[in-house]
Amino acid sequence: MLKTMGRAIMLLLVMTLLTGIAYPLVVTGLAKVIFPKQAEGSLAYKNGQPIGSVLIGQNFSDARYFYSRPSAAGKDGYDATSSSGSNLGPTNKTLLDSVATRAKQVRTDNRLSAATPVPGDLITASASGLDPDISPEAAQIQVDRVAKARNLSEQKVQALVDQYTQGRQLGFLGEPRVNVLKLNMALDSI
Amino acid sequence: MTSNDLMQLGFYLIVLILLAIPLGRYMAKVLQGEKTFFDGVMGPLERLIYRICGIDAGQEMNWKQYGLAFLVFNLFGLVTLFILQLVQGRLPLNPQGFAGVNWNLAFNTAVSFTTNTNWQAYGGESTMSYLTQMVGLTVHNFFSPAVGVAVLVAFIRGLISRQGKSLGNFWVDTTRVVLWILLPLSLIFALVLVSQGVIQNLAPYLTVHTLQGASQTIAMGPVASQEAIKMLGTNGGGFMNVNSAHPFENPTPFTNLLEMLAILLIPVAQVFAFGHMVKDKKQGRVIFGAALVMLVLMLGICYGSEIAGNPQIAKIGISTSSVMEGKEVRFGVVNSALWATVTSATSNGSVNAMHDSFTPLGGMVPMLNIMLGEVIFGGVGVGLKGLLIFVILTVFIVGLMVGRTPEYLGKKVEGFEMKMAVLAVLLPSAAILLGSGLASVIAWGTSSIANPGPHGLSEILYAFASCAGNNGSAFGGLSANTQFYNVALGITMLVGRTAIIVPTLAIAGSMASKKIAPVTAGTFETTSVLFSGLLVSVILIVGALTFFPALALGPIVEHLSMWAGKAF
Numbered sequence: 001m002l003k004t005m006g007r008a009i010m011l012l013l014v015m016t017l018l019t020g021i022a023y024p025l026v027v028t029g030l031a032k033v034i035f036p037k038q039a040e041g042s043l044a045y046k047n048g049q050p051i052g053s054v055l056i057g058q059n060f061s062d063a064r065y066f067y068s069r070p071s072a073a074g075k076d077g078y079d080a081t082s083s084s085g086s087n088l089g090p091t092n093k094t095l096l097d098s099v100a101t102r103a104k105q106v107r108t109d110n111r112l113s114a115a116t117p118v119p120g121d122l123i124t125a126s127a128s129g130l131d132p133d134i135s136p137e138a139a140q141i142q143v144d145r146v147a148k149a150r151n152l153s154e155q156k157v158q159a160l161v162d163q164y165t166q167g168r169q170l171g172f173l174g175e176p177r178v179n180v181l182k183l184n185m186a187l188d189s190i
Numbered sequence: 191m192t193s194n195d196l197m198q199l200g201f202y203l204i205v206l207i208l209l210a211i212p213l214g215r216y217m218a219k220v221l222q223g224e225k226t227f228f229d230g231v232m233g234p235l236e237r238l239i240y241r242i243c244g245i246d247a248g249q250e251m252n253w254k255q256y257g258l259a260f261l262v263f264n265l266f267g268l269v270t271l272f273i274l275q276l277v278q279g280r281l282p283l284n285p286q287g288f289a290g291v292n293w294n295l296a297f298n299t300a301v302s303f304t305t306n307t308n309w310q311a312y313g314g315e316s317t318m319s320y321l322t323q324m325v326g327l328t329v330h331n332f333f334s335p336a337v338g339v340a341v342l343v344a345f346i347r348g349l350i351s352r353q354g355k356s357l358g359n360f361w362v363d364t365t366r367v368v369l370w371i372l373l374p375l376s377l378i379f380a381l382v383l384v385s386q387g388v389i390q391n392l393a394p395y396l397t398v399h400t401l402q403g404a405s406q407t408i409a410m411g412p413v414a415s416q417e418a419i420k421m422l423g424t425n426g427g428g429f430m431n432v433n434s435a436h437p438f439e440n441p442t443p444f445t446n447l448l449e450m451l452a453i454l455l456i457p458v459a460q461v462f463a464f465g466h467m468v469k470d471k472k473q474g475r476v477i478f479g480a481a482l483v484m485l486v487l488m489l490g491i492c493y494g495s496e497i498a499g500n501p502q503i504a505k506i507g508i509s510t511s512s513v514m515e516g517k518e519v520r521f522g523v524v525n526s527a528l529w530a531t532v533t534s535a536t537s538n539g540s541v542n543a544m545h546d547s548f549t550p551l552g553g554m555v556p557m558l559n560i561m562l563g564e565v566i567f568g569g570v571g572v573g574l575k576g577l578l579i580f581v582i583l584t585v586f587i588v589g590l591m592v593g594r595t596p597e598y599l600g601k602k603v604e605g606f607e608m609k610m611a612v613l614a615v616l617l618p619s620a621a622i623l624l625g626s627g628l629a630s631v632i633a634w635g636t637s638s639i640a641n642p643g644p645h646g647l648s649e650i651l652y653a654f655a656s657c658a659g660n661n662g663s664a665f666g667g668l669s670a671n672t673q674f675y676n677v678a679l680g681i682t683m684l685v686g687r688t689a690i691i692v693p694t695l696a697i698a699g700s701m702a703s704k705k706i707a708p709v710t711a712g713t714f715e716t717t718s719v720l721f722s723g724l725l726v727s728v729i730l731i732v733g734a735l736t737f738f739p740a741l742a743l744g745p746i747v748e749h750l751s752m753w754a755g756k757a758f
Contacts, residue, residue, distance in 0.1 A: 001258075003244075007361060008263040010243035012270065015368065019332040020325035023373065024415040027380045031390040031414065034381070039390045041408060041438065043398075050398045055387055055437040056408055058400045065402065069519070080408040081395060082316050083432040085516040085544035087667035089641035089648075090500050091748055093757045095515060095547075103506045117509035124515035127435035127526075127543045133519040137509050172197055174443025175522035184401055 044181060046188075054181055056080050057132040063109070063149040065184045066134070066142050069121055070102060073129025086125040099123050110145045133177035136165050150187065160186050195524040199489065202447065202528060203482075206454055213455060214462025214474075220370040221343045221363070222467065232369045239365055250356035253699025256344050257692060259360035260337055264304050267333055272300035274326045275318075284319035285394035291317065298676035303327055305687035306334035306569060308420070308427030308539055308662035309679060311671040315409035315430045320392055327427060328416045332376075335423030335456070336367040338571025341691055342460065345575055346467050348698025349599050353705055357698055371456070372423060379452060380418035387441035390414040413438055421452035424569040426539035426662045434529075434542040435518055446525055446542060453538045457567035460574050468599055472717035477577055480725040484566045485535055492548075492555035493527040500549060501753060513552075516544030527552065530663075534559035537569030539662030546641070546649065546665040550752060553665070554745035557652050560659040561622065562733040563615065569660065572687075575694045582611045582697070584728045585716065594714050600706040607700060610693035617689035618658040619736045621682050625654040626740070634674035640667030643758025644751065648744035653679060658686040 031039040043050045052058055057068045059078045071077030072086040088095035102123035107114060119137040139161045147157040164183040167176050219226050240247050251259065274281075275296035279289045291299070295311055302309045303326070312318070318327070340363035347357050384390050390412055397407045413429045417439055420427055430436040440446055461481065465474020499512040511517075517526045526543035533540055534556035545553050559566055565576040586603050589596030596603040629635025629650045639646035649665040656663055657679040664670065670679065707713075715721060751758075 004259055004262050005266075007243050007245055008259070008266050011239070011245070011263065011361060011365070012266055014239050014242055015333065015365075016325055016329050019368065019373065019419075020329035023377070024324045024328060024412045027377065027384075027415040027418075028390050028392065028412055030381060031384040035384045038384050038387045039414075040393065041389050041391075041396065041410060042387050042441075043396075046401070050396065052398050052400050052406060053408055053437075055441050056406075057437075058402065058406060059404060060402055062402055078406065080406055082313055083409075083430050083436050084313070085432060085435070085547065085666065087544055087546040087640055087665070088515060089546060089643075089645035089667070089748075090513070090515075090549050091502070091643060091645060091752050091757050092641045096502055096757055099503050099515070100506055115507065117507040120503075120508045120510040120512050120514040121519050123506075123508075124517075126514075127516045127518050127541075128430075128432040128437060130432075130437055131518050131520075132437055135510055135519055168194070169443040172194055172201070173447055174520050174525060177519045181401065188401065 044185065046185070052181060054179060055132055057130050058181055060180065060184060063145055065187070066139060066146060066180050067122070068180045069131050069134060070123065070125045071129040071131075072125040078130060080130055083128045083130055085127045085129060106141070110141050112141065132179055132181060134180055136176050136178055139165070139178040139183070146187070152190065156190070157187070195493075198524055199528060202450060206451055206458060209451065209455055210458035211462055213459035215466060217371060217459055217463040218466035220366055221339070221463065226370065228370055228374060236365060236369055243361070245361045247359060247362050249359055251359055252355045253344070253348070253357055253695045253702070256357045256360050257695045260341060260691065263337065263360070263364070267330060268300045268304045271303060271326050271330060272296050274322055275299060278319045278322045281319065281321050283321035283324070283392065285392075286319070288317060288319050294673045294676040295671055298680045301680040301683045302662065303330035303427060304334060305660050305683045306338060306423070306425060306537060306572070307657060307660040307683045307687075308425045309657055309664070309683065310427055310662065311676055313431030314428055315411070320411055323416060323429060324412060328419060331416065331419040331423050331425040331427065332368050332372055333364075334425065335570035336364045336372060338569060339367045339460070340364045340571070341695060342571040342575050345578065345694050345698040346464060348702040349601065350468055351702040354702050355699075357695070357702060372419060375422050376415070376418040379422065379448070380414040382448065383414045383417055383445055386445045387437070388414040388417055388445065389438045409438070417449075418452075420540060421449045421538070422456060424453065424457065424536045424538040424573070426533065428540060434540045435544070440542055443520055443525065446521055446529070449540075450529055450532055453532050453536055453540070454567055456570045457536050457573045460570070461567065464574060470717070473599070476717050476722045477574075477581065477725070479719070479722045481565070481567045481577065483722070483726055484729070485531065488535065488555050488559055488566065489528060489531045492531050492552050493524065495549045495551035496523050496527045498549070502755065502757065513549055516547030518543065530556045531559065533663055534661060535564065535566035535568070536573060537564045537660045537662070539656065541663050544666055545652070545663060546667045550645075550745040550749035553648065554741060556663060557648070557655055557745065558733070558737070558741065560655045560661045561619075561737045562729055563618065564659050564661065565729055572660070572690050575690055576614075579611045579614045579694065580725060580729050581716070582607060583615070583732075584721070584725045585714065587728060588714055588724055592714070594712050597707060597713055598716060600709065601701050601704045602707065607697050610697045614690055614693040615732065618686045621658040621685045622651070622654045623736075623740060625658070625678060625682050626650045629654070629678065634672070638669040638672055638675060640669065641758075644744050644748040645758070648748065651740055651744055654682055657682040660686050
């Protein structure tokens with residue numbers, strides 16, 4: 001029994017050094033050398049200052065920007081220190097009410113008729129609360145609003161949306177999407 | 191249903207099988223101590239470890255010695271992980287200055303990671319220091335699948351042994367699984383993940399001014415190294431609160447594919463390894479077939495329900511999917527449904543979408559998968575043990591029906607094996623039903639519910655199922671970080687883990703000493719398609735009989751309500 005305990009403690013210790021210290025540090029070192037940008041968080045810069053990560057969504061409420069999806073992360077959404085979904089169930093009145101309210105808001109913001117269908121992702125909170133993407137449909141219905149707010153031609157904004165629409169990865173994986181931060185940065189640099 | 195969805199699902203299954211077949215052959219070699227490609231590097235390291243730890247690699251253990259070594263090793267692991275969390279505030283590698291974790295959460299988490307559950311009552315990026323994530327959680331992400339495989343190998347040795355007592359050496363099996371299988375795979379996988387955008391650094395959290403001028407603080411950390419073993423070892427404990435839905439854990443559809451492959455890779459490979467080890471590949475294939483049929487069936491239900499959507503949201507006028515609540519745009523509906531199915535088929539329990547917001551039947555699939563005992567390939571190590579328990583049950587039931595002596599791999603299945611097999615099935619089921627029964631009638635249990643109506647019961651049922659099955663996924667709305675749930679679910683996890691490990695070791699010990707009877711006309715074939723079908727039936731019938739009443743009160747009644755236009 002004593003021998004078993006001794007071996008257990010020693011193996012625990014040795015394996016902790018190997019898998020808990022050596023392994024993560026080796027990965028950290030290699031990542032820093034081979035993929036430095038990805039390892040530090042795929043940061044986006046403006047005038048030399050980091051303004052976020054292209055992988056982490058941000059809040060946009062100014063009509064001149066494309067809006068991101070609703071977010072349940074933190075108190076005001078898009079809190080990248082406390083990722084979270086809403087966890088509202090499919091028959092929860094709170095969910096049904098807020099989805100209906102958001103649909104109304106989307107239609108008002110973008111001057112759409114009450115009968116116009118709205119993209120599902122634009123009125124639901126994402127899983128992470130940090131979803132960097134919206135669907136191409138969700139970008140599409142905002143083109144008119146953003147163009148007017150910026151005094152740009154609709155064609156010009158449309159061209160940017162098309163440019164920043166990513167197809168399925170390798171042609172068939174995942175879903176088509178538009179990275180909101182990248183698109184809005186491109187708008188700002190026009 | 192679109193053709194692209196079907197293509198993604200088909201592609202996943204085909205690549206999975208193509209990778210698992212060679213890995214199964216490799217695993218069998220490693221576990222039987224045969225020569226492999228990595229011997230030049232790992233051989234000296236292995237011998238060094240044995241020397242430091244005073245392990246005699248030649249020592250043979252009977253089932254009690256093997257079980258004792260397993261229990262002692264896990265107990266020490268559990269205690270050190272518990273203490274590490276309590277004192278993390280005073281230790282280095284804690285740039286955010288997180289305080290020590292409170293005792294009941296630390297207990298829950300220590301049990302959770304040592305039992306391969308990785309149930310998380312905490313948000314990773316707001317609770318755990320980098321040191322705890324590395325030397326605590328990552329380490330147990332290696333240990334818990336490694337000891338799972340060790341005990342599986344012991345079980346297989348018991349099945350093929352010719353009137354012996356030895357089941358092998360626990361220390362050697364555990365060490366070899368880490369060195370030859372988990373570590374090399376994780377190292378490669380972690381780097382591939384970083385290339386796609388998974389972060390890996392020890393920097394403090396970064397505060398930026400966003401494009402619109404607000405302030406945003408972004409959590410950092412050594413994510414990729416933990417992510418890789420979290421997926422490969424059917425662990426599932428996320429670095430971040432939302433697990434693989436977080437863009438830093440799972441940034442692209444490609445990482446999503448790789449992570450889903452990693453969930454099932456070893457569980458499928460070990461079925462093929464089993465065929466090699468018992469020197470009859472058909473025995474492996476028959477189990478593979480049964481599990482694959484169930485996987486496709488469950489996937490169909492989950493995907494079908496999610497595609498059908500939520501009629502109460504659809505009526506608002508939706509141009510795309512009506513069930514994007516709790517899902518990420520880059521994954522969409524099909525990859526969320528596929529992930530939910532495979533993460534619960536195994537004991538992985540990671541998520542890339544919030545199961546709590548799934549349609550009622552879409553969310554029932556992961557719950558049911560777990561309740562069936564995670565035998566749709568199942569966890570690394572323990573999954574195949576669960577399947578073999580059902581094989582023994584099937585052999586016995588069929589034997590009774592046709593009046594033949596129940597035998598498996600030439601060994602008689604008798605009273606003792608049956609008692610142990612039934613115990614392994616009954617104990618976790620009892621823990622799920624009694625636990626959720628208790629929690630749904632006392633205020634400590636019900637006050638944590640987030641969603642009203644039948645969905646509230648589903649949240650509690652899911653929590654106990656997930657913990658008893660050592661899965662770790664959740665209906666995350668339930669506020670599980672309370673003293674009651676931390677302790678109750680901690681105990682449930684221990685019961686679930688012990689109930690699969692101890693009875694199967696006992697069966698192994700008893701089977702090891704039996705004679706291998708020659709095949710006669712009276713022997714029931716366990717390599718036929720018929721047997722595969724019988725195995726599936728036994729698993730589904732046992733599961734349905736045990737859990738149908740509970741499921742009827744939760745997801746099924748919610749499904750009917752949703753389509754009848756009712757809300758709560």
